[in-house]
Amino acid sequence: MYEITFKFLQKGLGSAILKNVKPDQSILEVALENDIDLHGECGGVCDCSTCHCYIEKGAEYLPGKTDREEDFISMALEPKENSRLACQCNLEEGEGKIEVTIPDQTQNFDD
Secondary structure, rough: OOOEEEEEOOOOOOEEEEEEOOOEEEEEHHHOOOOOOOOOOOOOOOOOOOEEEEEEEEEHHHHOOOOOHHHHHHHOOOOOOOEEEEEHHEEOOOOEEEEEEEEOOHHOOOO
């Protein structure tokens, strides 16, 4: 089981801590099932960059980035070394703590 902390760069949003999160699901699925606003316009099939996030802690509990994921991350706003697509961050068997920072998603829709 995992403990996942979601932090937000968008002003006015506080952090959320989820405990006893089961493996074999993506960070995107966990967020959506717990009413955490994380966009996933393509439905979680690695065909956009709207679920872009930063994995601050716990990357060792997730699979590595694929070339396809890297391509979409390069199109995201403000990509960093620890950027991931939440739909591709499937929790592996095990337990630990993961910290995820979600960029200000309102920027995705500005002209």
